[in-house]
Amino acid sequence: MKLYDVAHSRAGDKGNTLTLSLIPYDEKDYNWLCEKVTVQKVKQHLHEIVKGEVRRYELPNIASLLFVCEQALNTGVTTSWVLDAHGKTLSYALLEMEI
């Protein structure tokens, strides 16, 4: 199963930092996602994209996770030379993860 089957995500950027939310369609899957989608797993999964540290915030109040990924946007939107300088498409890279 892929994360895409059970959750959705939105990508955001702050400088060279990428933010990825991870929101299960069914709030009952939240605890299970906390177990499965660890910092280590996300780092490994996005190793080609995220060069820095990954922090995970748990938000049980809205049954959602937030991954904050440093050095992920080729210096950041203002000076990046990649096609998607904001990293807006990267939510779907996270959702490719097999769980």
Add this chain to the structure above:
Amino acid sequence: MKEKIRIGCGAGFSGDRLDPALTLVENGKLDYLVLECLAERTIALAQKRKLQNPLLGYDPLLERRIELLIEPLKRKQVRLITNMGAANPLAALDKVLEIAKQKNLAITVAAVTGDDVLAQINPNDPCLETGKPLTTVGPLVSANAYLGSEGIQEALQSDAGIIITGRVADPSLFLAPMMHEFKWHSDDYAMLGRGTVLGHLMECAGQVTGGYYADPGKKDVPDMANLGHPILEVASNGEGVVTKVTGTGGLINLDTVKEQLLYEVVNPYEYFTPDVIADFSLVKLQASGKDEVRVTRGDGKRRPETFKVSVGYQAGFIGEGEIAYAGYNAVRRARLAGNIVKERLKGVFHELRVDLIGMNSVHGNEFHKNNEPYEVRLRIAGKAGTAAHAARVGEEVEALYTNGPAGGGGVRKYVHETIGIVSTLLPREKVKPHVILKST
């Protein structure tokens, strides 16, 4: 004192659609309309336009948005708060007055200045990203502090119908009218936290009403061509409902609100603005009707002692070229083309970025699993100190027409100047918001 106010957000970035704001003013029963039009680097680009012409430097769509909205705003008695002043709120103020006069509308317009701190910063101060002095990043072109709600609140005490700012923290554009109407004190951190959470949900306009959300078959959103922009109905206790005008496209549900709540947030337990450090971890969301989500229980603590300053610097030029290949062996032909350009530009650029659009241009090579697309588009990019140098990339890609692999077509080439942004901090006492009022 009002018990509740309604604030619409008619634009979430400089290039946003024009018409949703008109729908909000005409049918949203609003007290306030906010147009949020400044991204990180927009102000640095605006600063460059101002240097070329001191009458410019405000948002390029200001005239069109004001032309469209000024009469309905006045008729419906909706006050407009916008950061379309960008690098030149005073010139924007004069432009708005000029439009009002043409339409024979009596109006007072306020400009909030004080965010431009290029003269106040010390170029030897460290940049937050690298820890090294600001001067090491490149020639500085702009420095704008993220102001809080203070200046806007002062303007709201006048009879100004339109308030134009430069750089203000996005949620503060929404927090200001709440503080003004509900007489929230600047040390009532719980209320300021709640208001900031609500402002944050609103600031990207369509992103909370189904924009940047839809995924056909999985997350369906109706009538996106007519996506309604959001309305916040907020009460004096800081509880809010996010909704939109009935009959507009889009949708608001727990999932659209959750996605937006966490959007661009680097620490949901401590979300910094100049007004408050807000806490998103206690926020409670509740679906309260069709296209209606109730938001309660945000929190906050004492505001930071420093202002964050966005510093723009000249970062050279980026040159790009693209060419398409399709059909048999398209990927290998595109790769060959990329290698030819790399060889041609060896020594001319320190490094080139080579992408195959359709395969690896945005997610890298990890996920496409060698599913070769029928069509592929080669994209090459390089950085340079001058526009002429950067243009070499596009020139070499274009020359592939007659010197490269078979069947290469649809070349596009681009050169754009890069304004980089870094951050630094300034003590509060060095930043003074100032309000200027003018009437027709």
